[in-house]
Amino acid sequence: MADNAEYEVMWIEKYRPKTLDEIVNRKHVVNRLKGFVKSGSLPHLLFSGPPGTGKTSAVLALARELFGEELATYNILELNASDERGIKTVREDIKEFARTAPVGGAPFKIIILDEADNLTSDAQQALRRTMERFVRTSRFALLCNYPSKIIEPIQSRCAIFRFSPLSKEDVLSRLEEIIKLEKVNASKEVLEEIFHVSEGDMRKAINLLQTASAAGGHKITKELVYEVSGLLHPKDVREVLSLALDGKLDRARKLLFTLMVDKGISGVDIIRQMGTEITGLGLEPDQLIGVMSEIAEVDFRLAEGASEDIQITALLARIASAAKRNV
Numbered sequence: 652m653a654d655n656a657e658y659e660v661m662w663i664e665k666y667r668p669k670t671l672d673e674i675v676n677r678k679h680v681v682n683r684l685k686g687f688v689k690s691g692s693l694p695h696l697l698f699s700g701p702p703g704t705g706k707t708s709a710v711l712a713l714a715r716e717l718f719g720e721e722l723a724t725y726n727i728l729e730l731n732a733s734d735e736r737g738i739k740t741v742r743e744d745i746k747e748f749a750r751t752a753p754v755g756g757a758p759f760k761i762i763i764l765d766e767a768d769n770l771t772s773d774a775q776q777a778l779r780r781t782m783e784r785f786v787r788t789s790r791f792a793l794l795c796n797y798p799s800k801i802i803e804p805i806q807s808r809c810a811i812f813r814f815s816p817l818s819k820e821d822v823l824s825r826l827e828e829i830i831k832l833e834k835v836n837a838s839k840e841v842l843e844e845i846f847h848v849s850e851g852d853m854r855k856a857i858n859l860l861q862t863a864s865a866a867g868g869h870k871i872t873k874e875l876v877y878e879v880s881g882l883l884h885p886k887d888v889r890e891v892l893s894l895a896l897d898g899k900l901d902r903a904r905k906l907l908f909t910l911m912v913d914k915g916i917s918g919v920d921i922i923r924q925m926g927t928e929i930t931g932l933g934l935e936p937d938q939l940i941g942v943m944s945e946i947a948e949v950d951f952r953l954a955e956g957a958s959e960d961i962q963i964t965a966l967l968a969r970i971a972s973a974a975k976r977n978v
């Protein structure tokens with residue numbers, strides 16, 4: 652992708668909301684943040700929610716509105732708590748940045764710490780002390796997926812904001828804007844499939860849109876969506892499952908392994924897709940529960956490093972018998 656000049660710019664950056672008003676479906680959050688802009692003061696912030704729902708975008712837009720575009724770049728430090736160089740380096744970066752006065756007369760600096768919930772509680776205690784120590788120069792914006800993993804003494808020092816997954820309408824309307832501007836040919840059905848595959852994660856959805864568009868020369872089909880997202884076509888997954896449910900184990904296994912090899916898809920991804928597609932095959936509720944728990948079990952074993960070939964073959968057999976058991 653990098654050697655194709657046209658696609659050098661990542662759409663997730665190109666289409667990142669520039670202002671608080673451009674952030675979709677976060678009225679409640681945005682209104683509270685605008686209150687801080689109006690008063691010119693800011694508490695420490697804790698943003699929690701799944702990936703790709705606007706947490707980083709919201710802090711960046713907030714900083715831009717507080718400081719103005721140019722000053723914002725000088726007064727923001729973006730760090731990741733899971734930085735592979737270790738928490739010590741992260742802490743040193745914070746100290747180095749917070750040590751000096753804000754640039755250009757800004758009232759304070761903003762330190763964005765992503766994946767804050769990956770810090771151990773000891774590291775969080777240290778972070779809490781750092782937050783207090785530099786409160787004269789700096790405000791922290793802690794971003795996390797799971798707020799319950801943040802220690803109480805930090806939670807109580809922050810204004811807390813929750814980001815829920817984005818709705819289908821929100822993601823689709825953003826994707827529609829982008830395809831218009833980028834002159835991409837994609838039907839509503841295709842965009843819905845992108846939403847489906849990306850599960851309310853706007854970053855994933857936009858990345859998928861860009862990759863598929865690059866692969867398809869500005870024309871995106873459903874097949875292309877599955878291909879670039881490393882998934883099988885749901886229809887193929889359902890066929891494998893139907894064969895297994897009908898007791899045609901040999902054919903189910905052959906088809907599945909052919910698909911896996913052809914498309915280069917991992918066992919774990921296949922198993923997860925089976926979990927999604929099994930619900931649409933008309934099983935009785937207790938059969939469905941039986942099959943789903945078999946799938947969950949194998950998902951777990953594969954994650955633990957068990958052999959794909961053996962596990963998946965055994966799973967197909969167990970799906971067949973789980974479906975029969977209660978007939």
Ligand SMILES: Nc1ncnc2c1ncn2[C@@H]1O[C@H](COP(=O)(O)OP(=O)(O)O)[C@@H](O)[C@H]1O
Pocket residue numbers: 662663664666667668673674675676677701702703704705706707708709825853854857
């Ligand atoms: N609420 C939103 N409104 C508009 N765009 C969004 C929103 N959430 C995510 N995006 C898009 O997805 C990308 C990733 O968003 P980001 O704010 O980095 O998510 P997070 O920090 O929650 O993982 C952004 O560049 C933006 O294009």
Ligand SMILES: [Mg+2]
Pocket residue numbers: 706707708765794
């Ligand atoms: Mg982020």
